Amino acid sequence: MNAAKNPDAPLLLIEGLSVSLPASADRRHAVEDVSLELGRNQILCVVGESGSGKSVMSRAILGLFPSRHVQPSAGRIVFDGEDLLQATPERLRELRGNRIAMIFQEPMTALNPVLRIGAQIDEVLEIHRAGDGPARRARVLELLAAVNLPDPQQILSAYPHQLSGGQRQRAMIAMALALEPDILIADEPTTALDVTTQAQILSLIRELQRKKGMGVIFVTHDFGVVAEIADRIAVMQHGRLVEQGSAAEVLHRPQAAYTRSLLAAVPSLTPGPKRDFSAQPVVLGVNGLNKSYRSGGGLFGGKGRSVDALAGVSFSVRRGETVGIVGESGSGKSTAARCIARLIEADSGQIMVEGVDIAPLTPRALRPVRRRMQMVFQDPFGSLNPRRTVGQLISEGPIVHGVSAASAHARTLELLELVGLERRAAERFPHEFSGGQRQRIGLARALALEPAILVADEPVSALDVSVQDQVLRLLADIRNRLGLTVLFITHDLRVASQVCDSIVVMHKGRVVESGPVAEVYAHPAHAYTQALLAAVPGRQWGNANEARAAAAATTAP
Amino acid sequence: MNGGIQRFLRHRPAVGGLTLLLLVLLAAALAGVLYPGNPFAIVGQPFQPPLGEHVLGTDALGRDLAAGLLHGARTTLLVGVVATVIATVAGVTIGGLAGYFGGRLDNLLMRFTELFQTIPFFLFAILLVAVLGASIHSVIFAIAVVSWPPMARLVRGEFMAMRNREFVQACVSLGMGHTRIIVLHILPNTLSSIIVTGSVMVATAILIESGLSFLGLSDANTMSWGFIIGSGRTVLRTAWWICAVPGVAILLTVMAINLVGDGLNDALNPRLRSL
Numbered sequence: 001m002n003a004a005k006n007p008d009a010p011l012l013l014i015e016g017l018s019v020s021l022p023a024s025a026d027r028r029h030a031v032e033d034v035s036l037e038l039g040r041n042q043i044l045c046v047v048g049e050s051g052s053g054k055s056v057m058s059r060a061i062l063g064l065f066p067s068r069h070v071q072p073s074a075g076r077i078v079f080d081g082e083d084l085l086q087a088t089p090e091r092l093r094e095l096r097g098n099r100i101a102m103i104f105q106e107p108m109t110a111l112n113p114v115l116r117i118g119a120q121i122d123e124v125l126e127i128h129r130a131g132d133g134p135a136r137r138a139r140v141l142e143l144l145a146a147v148n149l150p151d152p153q154q155i156l157s158a159y160p161h162q163l164s165g166g167q168r169q170r171a172m173i174a175m176a177l178a179l180e181p182d183i184l185i186a187d188e189p190t191t192a193l194d195v196t197t198q199a200q201i202l203s204l205i206r207e208l209q210r211k212k213g214m215g216v217i218f219v220t221h222d223f224g225v226v227a228e229i230a231d232r233i234a235v236m237q238h239g240r241l242v243e244q245g246s247a248a249e250v251l252h253r254p255q256a257a258y259t260r261s262l263l264a265a266v267p268s269l270t271p272g273p274k275r276d277f278s279a280q281p282v283v284l285g286v287n288g289l290n291k292s293y294r295s296g297g298g299l300f301g302g303k304g305r306s307v308d309a310l311a312g313v314s315f316s317v318r319r320g321e322t323v324g325i326v327g328e329s330g331s332g333k334s335t336a337a338r339c340i341a342r343l344i345e346a347d348s349g350q351i352m353v354e355g356v357d358i359a360p361l362t363p364r365a366l367r368p369v370r371r372r373m374q375m376v377f378q379d380p381f382g383s384l385n386p387r388r389t390v391g392q393l394i395s396e397g398p399i400v401h402g403v404s405a406a407s408a409h410a411r412t413l414e415l416l417e418l419v420g421l422e423r424r425a426a427e428r429f430p431h432e433f434s435g436g437q438r439q440r441i442g443l444a445r446a447l448a449l450e451p452a453i454l455v456a457d458e459p460v461s462a463l464d465v466s467v468q469d470q471v472l473r474l475l476a477d478i479r480n481r482l483g484l485t486v487l488f489i490t491h492d493l494r495v496a497s498q499v500c501d502s503i504v505v506m507h508k509g510r511v512v513e514s515g516p517v518a519e520v521y522a523h524p525a526h527a528y529t530q531a532l533l534a535a536v537p538g539r540q541w542g543n544a545n546e547a548r549a550a551a552a553a554t555t556a557p
Numbered sequence: 558m559n560g561g562i563q564r565f566l567r568h569r570p571a572v573g574g575l576t577l578l579l580l581v582l583l584a585a586a587l588a589g590v591l592y593p594g595n596p597f598a599i600v601g602q603p604f605q606p607p608l609g610e611h612v613l614g615t616d617a618l619g620r621d622l623a624a625g626l627l628h629g630a631r632t633t634l635l636v637g638v639v640a641t642v643i644a645t646v647a648g649v650t651i652g653g654l655a656g657y658f659g660g661r662l663d664n665l666l667m668r669f670t671e672l673f674q675t676i677p678f679f680l681f682a683i684l685l686v687a688v689l690g691a692s693i694h695s696v697i698f699a700i701a702v703v704s705w706p707p708m709a710r711l712v713r714g715e716f717m718a719m720r721n722r723e724f725v726q727a728c729v730s731l732g733m734g735h736t737r738i739i740v741l742h743i744l745p746n747t748l749s750s751i752i753v754t755g756s757v758m759v760a761t762a763i764l765i766e767s768g769l770s771f772l773g774l775s776d777a778n779t780m781s782w783g784f785i786i787g788s789g790r791t792v793l794r795t796a797w798w799i800c801a802v803p804g805v806a807i808l809l810t811v812m813a814i815n816l817v818g819d820g821l822n823d824a825l826n827p828r829l830r831s832l
Binding site: 338341342343366367368370371373374375377378379382383384385386387388396397400401442445449 | 731734
C-alpha cells in the first residue's frame, strides 16, 4: 500500500539502539547497542532467553516502553526515512496499527473482554478513518476470512471468551492486518498456544506475509519456531546482539558460542537409548480413572454442562521406568497427575501404588502413603512458600513424618548438593533464586521423603531452554542414581522424547495411544498422535541439527 | 522484613502518624504521673477556659480537662486495641476456616457472618451495651462483636486464593495435616493484609467507643474522651472547649492510626504500590 521511496533501502533500520534501565536494576541497559535491518518481504526472528531484551527492543520500535524509567538512551530507529525515536506521540499514534502493527503473546488479555470481536477490529479502521460503516463491516468480514476463521459472520458478533486460544490469536492477527501495515511485530505470538494450533498460526503468518509482502519481526525463545519461519535470525543475550545472519547460516553454521549452546540445548525428537523394564513389577497402576467437572446451572436453575476431564484413563508404570503423559491443554494430563497424587478427588477408578489402591483411602490413612509418591510442580514461583527458608521447605516433609529436626537438616544439606545447589542455600528465601534453581529446590523437597514414585507436572515448561536442559539432565541423573519411578507430564514432545521410556498420549480426557517412546514416535497409530508429531516446530531442521551434533561428537577427541 | 521497615520510613505521612500515635501512647502512660488521683475529682471553679489556672480548663463540674484527657487516652486505647484483638482473632478463625475448607462449612460460616452484617453496626453495639449493662467489658465485647465480619470476609478471600496455590498443594502432597498448613503456611502469607486491616479497625473501634460514651452508654466510673464530649454537649456554646479538646484528640488519634495503616499497607504489600 505504501510505496517505497527507495526500493533498495531496508524497510526498517535500527542503529546502535540502547534502552537504559533504572539505577536500581541489575544491569544498566535493557538493550545495548543493537543494530538490525529488516528488509521488505522478510521475516526476521529475534531469539533470546528471558531477560535478553528482545521484547523491549521490539516494542521500542512502536515507542512502547514498560515504564517511564525505561527509555531509549542512544541510537536511531529509521522507518521510511523517519527516526521513530524522535517522532512525536501523535505521529507514533498515526503509525501504530496503520503502518506498523503488533500482535502479542496472550490473545486473551490483548483483546478487550467486553467488546465483540467485530467491534474491536472495526475500531481500528474507524480510528484511522478507513471508510464508512458498511464498507468497514465488509472489510472486517474479509479480514476474518483472510485469517482462515470459520464462519466470519458468527465470529464478528462473538466475545473474546467465546473463542478458543487459536481463534483469538487469529482475530488479533486480523486486527493487526486491518490497515495493511508494512511491518508486523509479533511478540511470542504462539507461546501460549498448543502445538497443533501453533503450527496453524505459524503457517498463517507466513502465508499472509508472502501475500502482502510485509516485513515481520518475530520475537521468540523457541528455536523450533525459528527454524519453521525465519528468513533472517538475530540472537540476543543480556540486551546485546550476539549474532545475526540468514536463517540457514545461523541454524546450520552458528558462529557465536552462545548461539551454539542454545541450539545444543534444544531437546531432540529422537528418543535416547532404549531401557527395558518388562521384568520389573508395576509400581503405579491407574485403572479406569474418571473425573468430570460440572459448570453452569446454579442460581438460575439452568442446565449445567458436564465436561469429562478424565474418561476411563488406564496405564501402568513399572519400577524404575519413566512414563510421560503428553497432550495439549484440556487433554486432562494435569488432572490425571493431580488425581493420582490425590490432590483432587477422582470420581471413580483405581490408583494402585505398590499394590495398594489409594483411591478410597481417607486423608488420614493416606498420609503415610504420600511419602512414597512425591510431586514436582510446574510453577517455580508459586510452588515454594515465599515466607519460609529453603532449609525449612525441604526439611519440613521428613519432620512431619517423624524424622528428628537434626537429621532432617543434615539430609537437607545433602539434598541441596544432590540437586546442584550450595549448602548455604538452606538459609536463604525462595525469591533469592532463579526459576531453574527454584525447580531444583522443588525437586529436593520432593526427594526429601525418599519417595519411590515422582510425579512431575510440567516441571520444565516455565524455564528457558538452556535451564530446561540442565534441569532435565539433573532429573535423569537423579532418577538413575536413586532408581526412581517417574510419571512425567508434559506438552512438549521434544522433552518427552528425551526423558521418557514410554508415553501415554491423551486427548480430551482419553488415552488415545500408549507405548514405548521410540515406537510411538516412529509409527504413530492414532490420527491425533500423528497430528501432534507433525506439528512439532522445526522437525526438518531438528534432524539436521542432531546429525551435526552427532558428527561433532564423533570428531571431538 | 527490613525492606518493609525501610519502605514504611520512606512514607512521610505514616511516620507523622506514628509520631502522633507515640505521643498519645506517652500521654496515656504518663497520666498517672502528671495527674495522680481520680480524674473525676473536682479541682476548682467550673467552666474555666483553657490556658488559665488549668492548662485545658475545667468542665461543667469543675473537673480538670487535662487530667480527663490523659486518663481518657488510656481507656480509649485500651478499648480500641483489646476490641480489635478479639475481633481479629474471631474474624481470622472464622474466615480462615471458611476459606480453607470451603463447601458446606464455608456456606454455613458466611451466612452466619452475613447475619451480623445485616444489622447496622452502631445500633447493634448500642443494643448490646444496653442489654449487657454499661461496663468497660461490655463496651469492648460489643465493639468486637460488630467489628469482626469484615475481617472474616477478607481472610476468607485470602485463604481461598492461597488454598489453590501450588505451594499449598505441595504441602498436601508432603502429607502435612490441615492445622500445620493453615498455621505455618497460609497464615504467614496473609499476615500483612490482616495487620493493615487490623490497624484501621483500631481507629473504628475508638470511634465506636466514643460514640457509645457520648450517648452515656459507657462505664460511668471510667474516664474516656467520648464521656467528656457527652458531658459537655449541653454547654457547647458557652464552654466550647469541653467538647473541642477531646474531639480534637479523637480526630488526631484516628487520623494517626489511619496514616500508619496506609504506611503499613505500602510497606507490607509492595506489589500494590505500583498500581
